[in-house]
Amino acid sequence: MKHIFIVLLSIVFVATSCQSEKKEEKEKIVIGGKKKTVSPEFELGEKLFKGKGNCYSCHRMNKKSVGPSVADIMKIYKEQNGDVVGFLRQKKDPIVDPENYAVMKTNFARLQKFTDEELQAIAFYMNEVSSK
Template sequence: MQKTIAFLFGIILFSASCQSEKKEKEKIATSAKNQEISAYDLGKNIFNGKGKCYTCHKTDKKSIGPSIHEIIKVYTEQNGDLIAFLKQEAEPIVDPGTYAVMKTNFAIIKKFTPEELKAVETYMINVNKNKTQ
């Protein structure tokens, strides 16, 4: 009888452990999704706010600078590093002719944290993904 009770108790503990592990995995997945949403929102706020990127870069058409769609297209095709460019660690690859105008904005961009730079990139990538919506 004691062996049966111990066996049942072991099954109950094992089952509870599995449920706890499943809940933890769900929590991690939800947290990752929320972080991506937060990065998008932060990037959007920077792009349209303190970064003033919107003044030269429109979603789907060239303005003073290339569109978001063109930027992401070229950086994807050429396996470029947008963040390195924004940190002035890489040459322009999209529209080098407008680089002189862009240089004036690097004073603003230099103050961005690595998280903010990544958020702007996340925002731009997601705007590009949703271009048909």
């Protein structure tokens, strides 16, 4: 009887420790070789960037496609203290590739329907995935 109890206890212990490991994995992702905690804001930003925002169809993380890579954009934004949300709200001029601004401009009508919180989440996501 005592043995069964101990066996049961260890099963419960193993089961709960497995669970907490899984939870931790979900909260951390690897960006630029570093583990980072995924916050709700990051998750929202990623969802919008790749989904409703459609940003990913023109912006890859590390290589240029139709638009500059997120890494290139954020490098310049960090150097020049740029304001992603301000740019997306058309309050700030382009500083990365002004010659191709017309292509990026096609998004602004759609982005007007995004809340400030959503645009901030997109900016947060872009900043997180490009910071090493």
